Amino acid sequence: MACGFTVWPMQLMTWPQLVLGRPLRRAGHRTALVAAGLPLHLAVVPLWLWLLGAMAALTHAPGAAAVTPLPVLLTLVVTPLLTVGQRRRYRALVGKDLPRPAAPGPGGNWKTAVRRLTGRALWRQVCYHAVAGPLLAVLDLAVLAVWAAALVAASIYVWIWALPPQWRVTDLGYSTQAAYLTAGGLALLFLGPRLTGALVRLETRAAEVLLGPSRTEKLARRVADLAESRAGVLDAADAERRRIERDLHDGAQQHLVSLAVNLGLARATLGDLPADARKVIDEAHRQAKEAIAELNNLVRGLHPAVLEDRGLDAALSGVAARLPIPVRVAVDLPQRPSPTVEAVAYFVVSEALTNVVKHAQATRADVTVERIGETLLVVVADDGAGGADLDAAGGTGLAGLAKRVASVDGTLSCRSPAGGPTVITVELPCAP
Amino acid sequence: MRAVIAEDSLLLRIGVVKVLEAAGFEMCAQVADAEGLLAAVEEHRPDIAVVDVRMPPGFTDEGVRAALVIRRQYPRTAVLLLSQYVEERYAADLLAAHTSGVGYLLKERVxxxxxFAEAVRRVAAGGTALDPQVVAQLLIRRHSDPLDRLTPREREVLELMAGGRSNSGVATELVISESAVAKHINSIFTKLDLPKADADHRRVLAVLRFLGIATA
Structure with missing residues (x-):
């Protein structure tokens, strides 16, 4: 690592420190995590033994039945404490915060207590402390034993040198068994961090699964997060469209109108121009007006100002008025839906009407927008030839509309038998 | 004729001023908000005020409200509203209160x-000028419809009347004779059950009914 080289002269590390320092520190942390786990993992065992004893006593002394619920109750009482302890252990030793299960929800003490008791989170915790904990403790002990054996065996020569002669194991050959023991100890030292690492991974996994949120909770949280971020993205896109609309309106549109006015004035006032020049000015004037019309269309496609200012009724009437066939628009909304839903409804109707004009050979169309409960119902009907297909290959029209509708969790259905009529129904959820 | 203009977009204001000056109007004042407009009308008593619908500070309907004030307080000053997009409620507000000397056009018509100059002249002389888009849009929002009894041609005639055209203007636009226009108009009056009164009054009533503003 580059930073390792830059700090080299400052820290004056020796090469064994550099090579072994980090792995050793990590192994140390992990071993400490394992060791700290032992008392926590074993805390419930006496309660189990008590329960087993009480149950065994039941066979010859039925009066003991009164005692049996006690260990269970005690387990329930210590479970949250042990969970807190386990969370601290992970945070202190490996700097990891275990994900928390969902809160039991609002309510008084009594309600919360009932929810806790009936909820799954508590019983998964009990399962962790009472079943997984003791099993993990066995593995913890095994790994700690491996470390102890490794340290003792690897340093056998030190023991031989340090121990007074009368305490020594008598026929321990300096060159043979001691050498084997040293080699075995070194091998265990090599294995130790790996075993510890595997155990820590196993422990972490068990803690995450049983102390953290369940899969359902995780998915629910994920769905909520995704819904929120999607709404944010949609809102940002809408805001961006509005910004572009305003910029175009304040800039390019005004300039184009001014240009067209000047050309129009030139055409009207310069009476003595040669025919060619007049033709050029006429053409330029016409093009400027076309550019204004095109820019207006573009702006309407982005996010028309009228939609933001006056809502769906005014915006859709505007769309309908520009179409070559008669369109009836009936919008019945007691209050305005959210800007995002409004924008989707606007684009759906405006695209659907464009399709009607392009493909349906219709003589008229009807648009109704109303609110039923928490649903905005949009219906676009025409008396054309029918045969519109939602799944048509390459059909960006209806399929694109369906996607746009789905982006706010709405549904789009299309009934269009051959020969017509075509009815497109869109339901958009909107909060009350 | 004398005119004032209230428009907050400088480019468009200059454009309108040029067009009106070229058309022989005398520009008394150019302002950028409703307050300035009312002061200018008070001072100059122009024949017409050309007014942007959305102006500072609120950028909503300042122009419409100022127009209603002007038409009420200074009956001899006509008002032509200019709008970025069609907001037929504003047009309806204006027309419900006054049926002469008012107009409502999209800015791009300038x-x-x-x-445009012709429309300004017509409104200043006490006539009306409605943008074809406004007319089309008002038509869409009408629900119950004695107008369904009209033939397509009669509807066209009525639309042009609503836009403020005279009989000869309608005749030119549709390329028909003036007597044919008069025949259509009489047929429209009959079909809309308009009382026999003087021709101008019936004309206004027909247009109002067409626009869905008057219910009588």
Whole structure:
């Protein structure tokens, strides 16, 4: 690592420190995590033994039945404490915060207590402390034993040198068994961090699964997060469209109108121009007006100002008025839906009407927008030839509309038998 | 004729001023908000005020409200509203209160300088000028419809009348004779059950009914 080289002269590390320092520190942390786990993992065992004893006593002394619920109750009482302890252990030793299960929800003490008791989170915790904990403790002990054996065996020569002669194991050959023991100890030292690492991974996994949120909770949280971020993205896109609309309106549109006015004035006032020049000015004037019309269309496609200012009724009437066939628009909304839903409804109707004009050979169309409960119902009907297909290959029209509708969790259905009529129904959820 | 203009977009204001000056109007004042407009009208008593619908500070309907004040307090000053997009409620507000000396056009119409100047002149002289888009849009929102009894041709005639055209203007636009226009108009009056009164009054009533503003 580059930073390792830059700090080299400052820290004056020796090469064994550099090579072994980090792995050793990590192994140390992990071993400490394992060791700290032992008392926590074993805390419930006496309660189990008590329960087993009480149950065994039941066979010859039925009066003991009164005692049996006690260990269970005690387990329930210590479970949250042990969970807190386990969370601290992970945070202190490996700097990891275990994900928390969902809160039991609002309510008084009594309600919360009932929810806790009936909820799954508590019983998964009990399962962790009472079943997984003791099993993990066995593995913890095994790994700690491996470390102890490794340290003792690897340093056998030190023991031989340090121990007074009368305490020594008598026929321990300096060159043979001691050498084997040293080699075995070194091998265990090599294995130790790996075993510890595997155990820590196993422990972490068990803690995450049983102390953290369940899969359902995780998915629910994920769905909520995704819904929120999607709404944010949609809102940002809408805001961006509005910004572009305003910029175009304040800039390019005004300039184009001014240009067209000047050309129009030139055409009207310069009476003595040669025919060619007049033709050029006429053409330029016409093009400027076309550019204004095109820019207006573009702006309407982005996010028309009228939609933001006056809502769906005014915006859709505007769309309908520009179409070559008669369109009836009936919008019945007691209050305005959210800007995002409004924008989707606007684009759906405006695209659907464009399709009607392009493909349906219709003589008229009807648009109704109303609110039923928490649903905005949009219906676009025409008396054309029918045969519109939602799944048509390459059909960006209806399929694109369906996607746009789905982006706010709405549904789009299309009934269009051959020969017509075509009815497109869109339901958009909107909060009350 | 004398005119004032209230428009907050400088470019468009200059454009309108040029068009009106070229058309022979005397520009008394150019302002950028409703307050300035009312002061200018008070001071100059112009024949017409050309007013942007959305102006500072609120950028909503300042122009419409100022127009209603002007038409009430200074009956001899006509008002032509200019709007970025069609907001037929504003047009309806204006027309419900006053049926002469008012107009409502989209800003882009200024580019058609001759037609625009003609519309300003017509409104200043006490007539009306409604943007074809406004007319089309008002038509869409009408629900119950004695108008369904009209033939397509009669509807066209009525639309043009609503836009403020005279009989000869309608005749030119549809390329028919003036007597044919008169025949259509009589048929419209009959079909809309309009009382026999003087021709101008019936004409206004027909247009109002067409626009869905008057219910009588």
């Amino acid at each position: 580019a058609d300088v001759e037609e």
